Amino acid sequence: MITDLKDKISTVQATLTVASTIIGVGILTLPRTVTEAMGTPDAWMAVLLGGMIAMAAGYVLIKLNEKFPEKTFYQYSELIVGRFLGRVFSLLLILHFALFAGFEVRMLAELVRTYLLHKTPIELIVITFLGAGIYLVVGGVNPLVRLLEAHFPIIIFLAAVIVSLSFREVELENLRPVLAKGLKPLVKGIKATTLSYTGYESMLILTAFMKKRHQAVKTILVGVGIPMILYTVIVIVAVGALTVEEVKTLTWPLATLSVEIELPGGIIERFEVVFIVLWILIIYTSFVVPYYLSGLGLGQIFKRDINSFMYGLLLVIYLVAMVPPDINTVFKLGDLIGYTGLAAGGLVPFILLGVASIRGINDEKN
Amino acid sequence: MFRWLKKNKKEKKQNQSINLFNEQYIRLSKNLNDNLKLINKLIGHSPDVVIRSFKMGSSKLEVAIVYIDGLTDETTINEQIMKSVMLEFPKIEANVNKLAIKDKMKETIIAIAKTRTVETVEDCVLPILSGSAAFFIDGSSEALVLSVPGWEKRNIQEPSSEPTVRGPRDGFVETLRDNIVHLRRRIRDPNFTIIEYKMGRRSKADLALIYIKGLTNEDLVNEIRRRVERIDMDMVLGSGYVEQLIEDNFLSPFPQMIITERPDKAVGALMDGFVVLILDNTPFALIVPATLPMFIQAPEDYYERWAYSSLVRVLRYFFAFIALFLPSLYVALVSFHQGLIPTRLMISIAAGREGVPFPSLIEAFIMEVTLEILREAGVRLPKPIGQAVGIVGGLVIGEAAVQANIVSPIMVVVVALTGISSFALPQYSMGIAIRMIRFVMMILGGTLGLYGIMLGYIMINVHLVKLKSFGVNYMAPFVPYRLKDWKDLIIRAPMMAMKQRPQMIKTQDKYRKDPEE
Numbered sequence: 001m002i003t004d005l006k007d008k009i010s011t012v013q014a015t016l017t018v019a020s021t022i023i024g025v026g027i028l029t030l031p032r033t034v035t036e037a038m039g040t041p042d043a044w045m046a047v048l049l050g051g052m053i054a055m056a057a058g059y060v061l062i063k064l065n066e067k068f069p070e071k072t073f074y075q076y077s078e079l080i081v082g083r084f085l086g087r088v089f090s091l092l093l094i095l096h097f098a099l100f101a102g103f104e105v106r107m108l109a110e111l112v113r114t115y116l117l118h119k120t121p122i123e124l125i126v127i128t129f130l131g132a133g134i135y136l137v138v139g140g141v142n143p144l145v146r147l148l149e150a151h152f153p154i155i156i157f158l159a160a161v162i163v164s165l166s167f168r169e170v171e172l173e174n175l176r177p178v179l180a181k182g183l184k185p186l187v188k189g190i191k192a193t194t195l196s197y198t199g200y201e202s203m204l205i206l207t208a209f210m211k212k213r214h215q216a217v218k219t220i221l222v223g224v225g226i227p228m229i230l231y232t233v234i235v236i237v238a239v240g241a242l243t244v245e246e247v248k249t250l251t252w253p254l255a256t257l258s259v260e261i262e263l264p265g266g267i268i269e270r271f272e273v274v275f276i277v278l279w280i281l282i283i284y285t286s287f288v289v290p291y292y293l294s295g296l297g298l299g300q301i302f303k304r305d306i307n308s309f310m311y312g313l314l315l316v317i318y319l320v321a322m323v324p325p326d327i328n329t330v331f332k333l334g335d336l337i338g339y340t341g342l343a344a345g346g347l348v349p350f351i352l353l354g355v356a357s358i359r360g361i362n363d364e365k366n
Numbered sequence: 367m368f369r370w371l372k373k374n375k376k377e378k379k380q381n382q383s384i385n386l387f388n389e390q391y392i393r394l395s396k397n398l399n400d401n402l403k404l405i406n407k408l409i410g411h412s413p414d415v416v417i418r419s420f421k422m423g424s425s426k427l428e429v430a431i432v433y434i435d436g437l438t439d440e441t442t443i444n445e446q447i448m449k450s451v452m453l454e455f456p457k458i459e460a461n462v463n464k465l466a467i468k469d470k471m472k473e474t475i476i477a478i479a480k481t482r483t484v485e486t487v488e489d490c491v492l493p494i495l496s497g498s499a500a501f502f503i504d505g506s507s508e509a510l511v512l513s514v515p516g517w518e519k520r521n522i523q524e525p526s527s528e529p530t531v532r533g534p535r536d537g538f539v540e541t542l543r544d545n546i547v548h549l550r551r552r553i554r555d556p557n558f559t560i561i562e563y564k565m566g567r568r569s570k571a572d573l574a575l576i577y578i579k580g581l582t583n584e585d586l587v588n589e590i591r592r593r594v595e596r597i598d599m600d601m602v603l604g605s606g607y608v609e610q611l612i613e614d615n616f617l618s619p620f621p622q623m624i625i626t627e628r629p630d631k632a633v634g635a636l637m638d639g640f641v642v643l644i645l646d647n648t649p650f651a652l653i654v655p656a657t658l659p660m661f662i663q664a665p666e667d668y669y670e671r672w673a674y675s676s677l678v679r680v681l682r683y684f685f686a687f688i689a690l691f692l693p694s695l696y697v698a699l700v701s702f703h704q705g706l707i708p709t710r711l712m713i714s715i716a717a718g719r720e721g722v723p724f725p726s727l728i729e730a731f732i733m734e735v736t737l738e739i740l741r742e743a744g745v746r747l748p749k750p751i752g753q754a755v756g757i758v759g760g761l762v763i764g765e766a767a768v769q770a771n772i773v774s775p776i777m778v779v780v781v782a783l784t785g786i787s788s789f790a791l792p793q794y795s796m797g798i799a800i801r802m803i804r805f806v807m808m809i810l811g812g813t814l815g816l817y818g819i820m821l822g823y824i825m826i827n828v829h830l831v832k833l834k835s836f837g838v839n840y841m842a843p844f845v846p847y848r849l850k851d852w853k854d855l856i857i858r859a860p861m862m863a864m865k866q867r868p869q870m871i872k873t874q875d876k877y878r879k880d881p882e883e
Contacts, residue, residue, distance in 0.1 A: 012847060112817045117702065120814065128814070128821055136828045146831040149845040269708050273816075280820040 011215045013145040014206050017289060018223025020148045021199035023155055023230065024286025025107035028279070029331070030196045030231055031238035031253040037192035038185040041175045041244050044235045046189025051228030053190065054197035058220035061349040065207040065216065067362040073204035073349075074300040076363075080356045089348050090301055093204065096340040097294035098313060100198060102320025103337055104287040105129055106330050108280065109321065115255070115276045126321050130314050132284065137292045138307050141209055144292055151281045158278055159230055162254070163237055165261045170240030195338035196231060199286060200224050201345025205293050251327070291317065392487050398428050398504035405432055405500075408491055415494075422451055433499035439516025443499055446477045447512065476501070480513035492570065519544070525627035525649075527794060532669045537627045542572050542646035548629035549576065553636065557581065563594055565608070565645065569601035572646040573608065576632075581867075581875040582639050589836055590641050590654060605650045608643060612654075614834055619802050621795035622835040624653035624660055631665045639873035655836035657870065659844065659855055662686065664792035667858050676857035682791060683856060689788035689800045693730045694811030694819055696780045700726045702815030718774035727812030729773050733781040734805065736763060741785075842870040 009017070034043040068076035073093060078086030109125040117125070136147060179186075200220060207216045238253050241260065250256045258272040268274055295313050299306030324330045356362065394401050402417060409415050419430035431447060454475055484490050490500050490509050497515040522544070525537030538545045546560065557579040565571045575594060577587055593612040602608060605625065613622040626632055627649050632642045635653040643652040653660075662682050667675040699707055700715060707715065722729060740759035744752040764782075767773050784804070788797045803826065810818035833840035843851030848869045853859035865881055867873045 010846065116817050117815055124814075125817065132821055132824045132828065135825060136832075139828075139832045143828070143832040146839065146841065146845045147828060149847060150827055150831060150841065268706060270705055273703065273706055277816045277820055280817065281824065284824055 007141045007209060008211045009141060009145045009206070009209045011210065011212050011219055013149060014203075014210050014216075014219045015223045015226075016148050016152050017145055017206060018200055018203055018220060019226040020152055020155065020282065020285040021202050021289040022197055022224065022227040022286070024104050024199070024283050025111070026196035026198070026334075027227075027231060027234060028107075028111070028252050028254045029334075030193070031235050031247045031257075032250055033192045033195070034189050034235060035239065035244050035247045038189040039244070039248075040179075040181055040185050041177070041239050042179055042186065043189060043239055043244075044175075044232050045179075046186050047193055047196075047231045047235050048228065049186070050190045050193030050197055051224055051231065054200050054228075055221055055224045057346040057349070058200045058203060058224055059217060060353055061201065061204050061345065062207065062216045062220055064349045064353040064356065065204065066213075067353075067356055069213050069363060070208065071363065072208045072296070072300060074297045077352060080352050080359070080361055087301060089344075089352070090297055092340070092348065093201070093344040094294045094297040094301075096201075096337065096344040097290035097297070098316050099320055099333070099337050099340060101133075101287050101291040101294065101313075102317045103330070103333055104283055104290075105133075105317060106321040106324060106333070108283045108287070110327055110330060111252070111276055111283075112280075114252070115273050123322065126318060129284070129287070130318060133288050133291055134310060134314060136288050137295060137310050141292070141296075144288060147288070148285050151285050154278055154281050155230070158275060158282075159234070162258055162261070162275065163233055166237055166241050166257055169260060170237055172240070174240050174243045175236065193231075194342055195334050197224065197227065198337060198341035198345070199289070201341060201349075202289055202293055204345070204349065205296065393485055394487060394490065394502075394507050394509055396505055396507045398430060398502055401502050401509070402430055402432075404487055405491065405494075408487070409494065420448075420452065423453070428504040430502045431499055432494055432502070433514070434494060434497070437495075437497040437517050438499055438514045442478070442514045442516065447499065447501070447514075450475045450477060476510070476512065478512045478514065482511045482513075483508050484511055485509075495570070496572075528626065528628050528631070528665075528792070530628075530664070530666045530669070533628075533665055534630050536629060538629060538632075538644070538649040538651060540647050540649055542574060542644060545629070545644050545649075545651065546574060546576070549633055549636070549642070552629065552633045553578070558636075561591065565597060565599075565602035567598070567600045569603070571602050573602070574644045576636065576642045576644065578636055578639075581637075581873055582641060583872045583874060586639075586655070586836060586871060587641060590643075594643070602645065604648045605643065605645045605652050608645055609652055614836065618829065618833055619799045620658070620830070620833065620840070621661070621793070621799060622656055622833070622840070624656045624793065625650050625795055626653060627651075628665055634665065634668070637878075638867050639871050639875075655838045655871065657835060657838060657840050657842045658830060661793040661796035662791065663854075663858075672858050672860045679858060680856060685787040685790045686796075686800065689784055689791070689797070690804055691807060691819065692784045692787070693734060693780055693804060694807035694822075695816075696777070697726045697730050697808055698811035698815045698819055701812060715774070715776050718776050721771040722774050723771070725812070726777070727808065729777050730781070730808055730812070731805075733767075733773055733777055734784075734808070736767075737781055737785050738801070838870055843868070 030047070031043065034046055035041075038046060065073075068079070071079075074090045077089045080086065081089070105126055108129060109122045112125050113120070113122060136144060200223065203216065203220050203223070207213055210216060210219070234254065238247055238257050241257060242250075242253065247253045255272045255276060258275045259270070261271040291310075291313065295306050295310040298304075298309040298313070302309075320333075324333055392404070398419070402419065406417060410417060414435045415432070416435050417430065417432050419428060421427065422429050429451060431443070433443065482493075484493075484500075485508050490511065493511045493513075494500050497513075497517060499512045499514050501510040501512060503510075519541050520539050522536050522539055524535045528537075536548060538548065550558065555578060559577055559579045561575040563573045563575065565573045573594065575587075575590060590612070594608070597608070597611045599607065599611070602611075609621075609623055609625070610616065615622065624631075624635070632644075632651050632653060636642055640653050640655070643654065662679065667679060670678075700719070704712055719726070724732070736759070740756065740763075743755050743759070746752075747755060760782075764778050768775050768778060788800055788804075791797045791800070803822075807819060807822045810822040812818075814821065830841050831839070831845060839846065842848060843855060850866055851868050851870060853864055854868075865879055866876055867878055869876075
């Protein structure tokens with residue numbers, strides 16, 4: 001099983017893969033990162049616009065994929081710009097995915113340490129989570145997307161609970177004035193959202209697995225659209241309930257938001273812990289997809305069994321997760337991933353599409 | 367996965383010289399005495415084998431009958447065979463051709479409906495061992511096999527492992543033919559199809575593979591046939607043997623087919639496009655393939671009205687959740703996340719735990735193991751004593767353990783609730799799986815708190831999405847999403863809404879009723 005492109009996934013599965021790769025730990029810090037960059041209550045506009053930009057970038061990479069319907073990015077990049085440069089681009093994408101997976105694991109470990117297990121060594125949390133990851137990714141793409149399907153309703157459920165229970169706290173006054181300082185902060189804000197939308201570039205590979213490839217554009221629009229709506233609502237609720245000044249200072253604004261929530265009847269105290277616990281499932285989904293895609297990439301470039309690369313990547317992801325000494329460095333790593341995502345998922349496909357169109361390369365000619 | 371089975375196959379080739387009947391393909395000879403000697407050599411060493419030779423009426427023609435005492439109905443043999451042959455034969459014209467006599471016998475003398483003419487020794491010996499009588503005529507190289515089964519069998523009773531309040535009271539018994547009758551009486555469809563196999567090199571038990579031709583997915587039937595044909599064992603005693611030899615993943619704790627004693631459940635499955643396997647000598651039929659939600663469903667869901675059935679089903683999912691997670695959640699909350707428990711409840715828990723010397727994980731283990739001991743003891747003992755054990759164990763030990771400060775009272779509540787919930791699931795085999803995983807979850811909850819429980823939940827989920835039962839995803843129709851099947855998943859939609867058979871097993875006939883209606 002070198003490429004295992006025989007496995008096919010449905011349009012719904014591909015859409016959910018994109019959405020659940022994007023929705024991960026980013027949403028927990030998004031209200032802070034955006035308001036920090038902007039300093040105005042218009043953060044939700046930046047989130048909305050950031051999503052549209054991600055959709056546009058996604059559209060470009062789908063157009064690129066359409067030239068090589070049977071192949072993944074790792075396979076066709078060599079055809080467009082030659083063996084060396086193609087491999088560099090592929091390795092950039094693989095590196096990006098590995099960093100992404102490591103980042104998700106580390107953020108999970110930080111969350112668990114903050115909210116659940118204060119004394120447990122972080123290594124243990126990271127290793128156990130990696131163990132749960134390898135168990136899934138060695139099964140191939142089909143169990144992977146089925147697991148995403150199984151976990152996806154939890155996103156909707158949790159978002160619905162948080163939004164509906166904290167909506168009464170929202171005060172419109174906190175969201176005004178609109179665009180008081182002009183458009184300049186908006187540009188900064190959009191830049192700050194890039195990390196949150198990282199994950200759409202998984203479509204560079206996923207299209208090759210799709211049963212109905214002509215629906216790929218729909219897939220990426222809906223796949224980015226779900227997080228876009230979710231993010232916008234969450235940012236509106238967070239800023240509206242907590243005010244810009246407070247959101248800016250919170251490490252985990254979404255968790256703080258859910259502190260305010262009291263479940264009727266007082267069954268559970270401290271709802272934010274319940275929220276974090278259930279969100280582990282969502283972090284897991286946005287960790288396994290990049291993990292699988294990076295292993296698949298190594299397998300396809302070096303034409304070996306992908307599962308041995310999966311085991312090798314465990315060490316890489318472990319190191320990525322363990323290298324940052326403190327949480328601020330972890331957030332810096334997050335910014336870096338935003339940029340590698342922009343490079344690997346935005347710039348490179350754009351260049352490749354240009355080169356391929358000019359040179360007139362597509363799958364039929366090769 | 368079936369590597370070890372393949373290995374078995376290799377060994378089979380080497381062992382081919384070990385044969386049960388060395389003479390199996392020898393044809394019967396024309397000489398009666400030779401045939402009887404051969405039969406005698408093969409099976410005559412046991413005292414219950416009856417070999418009786420006699421003369422046909424007043425003629426000189428030698429005939430013989432061979433059967434096993436107890437397996438056959440002696441009255442039928444005496445009245446319908448011996449008496450007819452000895453007394454009726456002289457009434458027929460005397461000068462019949464010796465070769466034609468055999469046919470004459472079937473037509474005019476032997477009053478048995480199910481007869482068969484055989485030519486080899488094997489075809490002759492196996493029916494004798496299964497409860498037929500063989501009739502030999504001197505001068506004929508063929509024998510008549512007469513079906514005269516007459517062994518003692520259990521009467522039809524209410525299925526003790528799956529009783530229902532509203533639903534038929536008849537259950538499967540140990541006789542294959544009777545069990546198939548149960549199904550036939552409920553399905554008068556000419557497409558009702560049975561394929562029979564002989565299971566086990568020495569036991570030669572009959573296994574019936576039943577499906578509805580033109581409705582069931584042919585690929586599924588072929589896959590099951592392929593796996594059943596590959597079974598190689600010297601004996602196949604119960605349907606559990608078949609289950610373990612054809613299931614997809616023998617390492618999984620989850621059962622991969624439904625086991626039922628209820629004919630109505632088997633018929634429901636057949637009509638939905640599933641395949642039913644029934645083995646002789648066991649009252650448990652297998653329904654294949656099976657997916658996780660099927661273990662939460664009970665036949666009564668369809669007999670009661672839909673709203674009530676839906677409610678009960680939702681409750682069952684809740685029971686499954688309690689049975690799987692409650693002790694581990696309790697342990698995790700008490701030992702790691704006391705802040706999550708409402709303050710007043712936490713105070714009473716702490717008060718109950720005061721004086722208990724063990725950490726809550728050990729406490730939970732003590733109680734859970736006690737529960738398992740009580741359950742196992744109750745199952746193995748005779749019924750009246752079993753009940754006594756339940757009372758002594760449940761009341762006395764529970765109460766005394768709390769008094770002695772070995773466990774806290776709330777732990778007794780948790781364990782009792784967990785135990786009852788796991789027995790409230792309609793499929794016993796799923797209860798077993800959940801009980802096993804519960805212990806793992808308790809360890810995870812006791813060491814890594816809620817994070818450990820989520821980790822365990824993720825691992826279970828990963829295992830479930832990887833698992834397949836005969837090519838059908840074990841989590842279907844939850845994932846992959848098959849929204850049309852969700853009508854009969856967590857809720858049970860009203861009867862008229864259930865137009866389609868389950869999509870997940872890709873039946874040939876997709877509709878239960880006219881889809882245009």
